[in-house]
Amino acid sequence: MDTANRQLADLHIALVGVPNCGKTALFNRLTGSRQKVANYPGVTVERKEGGFRDRNGRHYRVLDLPGAYSLSPTTLDEAITRDVVLGRVAGERQPDVLVCVADATHMPLSLRLILEVRRLGHPMVVALNRSDLARKRGFRLDVAKLATALGVPVIETVAIAPAGAEALIQGLASFEARGPVPAVEGGAVCDLAPDRAQTERTQQLVPQMLAEVGYREPLRTRAAARADAILMHPAAGMLVLGAVLFLVFQAVFSWAEWPMDLIESGVGAFGAWVGGILPAGALQSLLVNGIIAGVGSVIVFLPQILILFFFILVLEDSGYLPRAAYLLDRLMGGVGLSGRAFIPLLSSFACAIPGIMAARTIPSARDRIATIMIAPLMTCSARLPVYALLIAAFIPARAIGPFNLQGLVLFTLYFAGVLAALGVAWVMKRFLSKRSYHPLLLELPDYQWPDLRSLAMGLWDRVRIFMRRVGGIILSLMIVLWFLSSYPAPPPGATGPAIEYSFAGMLGRALHVVFAPIGFNWQIAVALVPGLAAREVAVSALGTVYAMSASDAALESALLPVISSTWSLGTGLSLLAWYIFAPQCLSTLAVVKRETQSWRYPLIMAGYLFALAYLASFITWRVTLALSA
Amino acid sequence: MSVAAHALPVPLTALPRGARALVHCVLDETPVIDDALHSTVGQRLVELGFVHGVEVEVVETMWPVGDPLAVRVRGSTFALRRREASAILVTLA
Structure with a gap:
């Protein structure tokens, strides 16, 4: 047949492999930057798809399945891998060919999975990854012998080398899309229920097969043993971990500050410039206060996200992160969190948004949800301006022993957030997964x-x-909030600040009924509405409510005497307590919606944060009233 | 031959840091990881390589009670909690 005229359909391939086998590196090598990252429907499991063309112009669609030790899953991620392989995921086409990625330097785990996959009788290829590293260690696996033993093609790959996947691409060319399934000997097993006896039989087979193809078990190098002796040492390891965490925290918190300031002032200058050339009016306001400010509020998070993920990826790829999780397991496991939750939670002290995104790197879906749900309880940097204003207004700068009372209050607020997070995590563990x-x-x-x-x-x-x-979500929310705060315009001859007459003002006044029992006045209630955009916006919104047009720097000093003279101590303390939980950050909720692919978790989060905030404020208000009476 | 070679199997958790032993078996009764997925710790331990006759080495242990501990098996290292490791019975090599 004339091959040039033959129409070759797209071939759907899926990469299957144990964690840490270099599967994702091979995926990156095959597909380059042509990747789509999304979630599988309804779950927090990442779905990565890419594509490439071979020399004959045939197109391949590549799915990078979650790493799995086995087709008898223990986590949601492994269950997704099994279900895709079996063609059980709705809307997901069963792959034409499974590419089983094996780590040539750590064969036993890979080979057991390969033998398990082979039992399905599905067309498959084994990609013997890291074969360069194996040769460096002085052995080369007998590819032909392994292929004969397995009854499927075996191809060497080097994911980190420029042409390291060429042989694999050529090997795939022989497969027909949706062609007849070549029967693999002993294949076509449909029942995948975990079977200990079967697994043990396979496991006894593994060392025999590996001995025949010339595999050599890696010895623990002296350097690795020495590194472990320090990094995993209960005391020294904790010190190193503390230093690493301090570095990451410092980086996200302060290194990101100047690029963030730069973005903010750049966006501000651009807005002012656009505002200058357009006539004052609705269009100018929409562009400057709605769209430009909205885009600015999105990209301002980029420096933190980049810096944080740089550290996470380096720590993960180097092999340090799992060791840190080992060190922290007793600490975090006690409340049902994964040891890996510490980086997402730590970065949530800067901002919950990069923190929640960092939860993607936690291998188990259940741990991911638990971490995401408590991330907003870490006091983010956006709460600092609010704390600073309220503490300066209501807490005297008195010395208590060697400490300053204002500093102690700030510390208490941070500590209360962490304590609440531990409590919520414990409750979730107790009631959500007790069986x-x-x-x-x-x-x-x-x-x-x-x-x-x-x-x-x-x-x-x-x-x-x-x-x-x-x-997209954050930007649209910003524009909605701009609309609510700007319309309707104040009637001619109005004396109060414009926001009082807007929808936001009406909403705030209506909400005052809700907030009165916890001591908030209507000005606070109104300021909380635009404060939905970001927590620190509440400060400038208060400035707007009190009809001040001072610039940001001067605003705090202008607001300070007003609120300290017109608010009661109880109101100030109650608002401080509210901000420990601060349920009103829409950007955070938007990220949770995106990361979990459902409304369920952001709604639960908003609900429990609101309940805790209300309760804390109510107690604070009542206690302060009782004590000052 | 030493007396230890004929000793009864002991849980992996009984070994000090640096000790080596041979896996005797993984207990049948192990905690259920996920009800819906019918998965147990025992099944996973077998999949990771803890099968009869395989040599294991306790490479690191955490204070104060050796929980978790890091175990080397067939060229890979795994961190296990005591609760998981106690399901693995070993005989001293």
Whole structure:
């Protein structure tokens, strides 16, 4: 047959492999930057698809399935891998060919999974990844012998080398899309119920097969043993971890500050310029206060996201992150959190948005949800301006022993957030998953240098996800809030501030009924409405309500005497307590919606944060009233 | 041959840091990881390589009570909690 005329249909392939086998690096090598990152419908499991063309012009669609040790899943992610392989996911086409990615330097885990996949009788290829590393260690697997033993093609790949996947691409060319399924000997098993006896039989087979193809088990190098002795040491390891965490926190908190300031002043200057050339009116206001300010509020998060993910990817790729999770397991596991939750939670002290996005790197879906749900309880930097204003207004700068009372209050507010997070995590563990045990069973991969290409692509992924999918929601919310705060315009001859006559003002006054029992006055209630955009906006909104047009720097000093003279102590303390929980950050809720792919979690989050905030404020208000009476 | 070679199997958690032993078996009764997925710790331990006759080494343990601990098996290292590791019975090599 004339091959040039033959119409070749797209071939759908899926990469299957154990965690840490270099599967994602191979995926990046195959597809380059042509990747789509989304979620599987209704779950927090990441779906990565890409594509490439071979020399004959045939197109391949590649699915990077979540890493799985087995087709008998223990996590939601592994269940997705099994279901896609079996063609059980609605709307997901069953792959034409499974590419089983094996780590040539750590064969036992990979080979067991390959033998399990082979039992399905589905067309498959084995990609023997890291074969360069195996040769460096002085052995080369007998590819032909392994292929004969398995009854499927085996192809060597080197995911980190420029042409390392060429042989695999050529090998795939022989497969027909949706062609007749070549029967694999002993294949076509449909029942995948976990079967200990079967697994044990397979496991006895593994060392025999590996011995025949010349595999050599890696010895623990002296350097790795020495590194572990320090990094996993209960005391020294904790010190190193503390230093690493301090560095990450410092980076997200302060290194990101100047690019963020730059973006903010750039956006501000651009808005002022546009405002200058357009006549004052609705269009000018929409563009400057709605769209430009809205876009600015989205991209201002980018420096933090980039810096945070740079650290996470380096720590993950080098093999340090699982060891840190090992160190923290007793601490975090006690309240039902994964040891890996510490980086997302730590970065939530800067801002919950990069923190919640960082939860993507937690391997188990259940741990991811638990971490996402408590991330907003870490006091984010946006709450600092509010704290600063209220503490300066209501807490005297008195010395208590070696401490300053104002500093102590600030510390208490941070501490209360962490305490609440532990409590909420404990409650979730107690009531949401009480019937099952949550094991650690965490692989500690060999140390290695991070691959710069994978690092760059990982960073690019995060930026794209954030800009395209989260940015859209935040931007539209900003524009809605602009509309609510600007319309209707005040009647001619009105004396009060414009916001009082707007929808936001009406809403705030209506909400005052709700907030009166916790001591908030109507000005606070009104300021909380535009404060939905971001927590710190409440400060400038208060300025607007009190009809001040001072610039940001002068605003706090102008507001200070007004609120300290017109608010009672109880009102001030009550608002401080409210901000420990601060349920009103719409950007956070938007990210949660995107990350969990459902309204369920953002709604639960908003609900429980609101309830806790209300309760805390109510108690604070009542206690202060009783004590000052 | 030493007396230890004929000793009864002991849980992996009984080994100090740096000790090596041979896996005897993984207990049948192990905690259920996920009801809906019918998965148990025992099944996963077998999948990770804890099968009869395989050599294991306790490479690191955490204070104060050795929980979790890091175990090397067939060239890979895994961190296990005591609750998981106690399901693995070993005989001293």
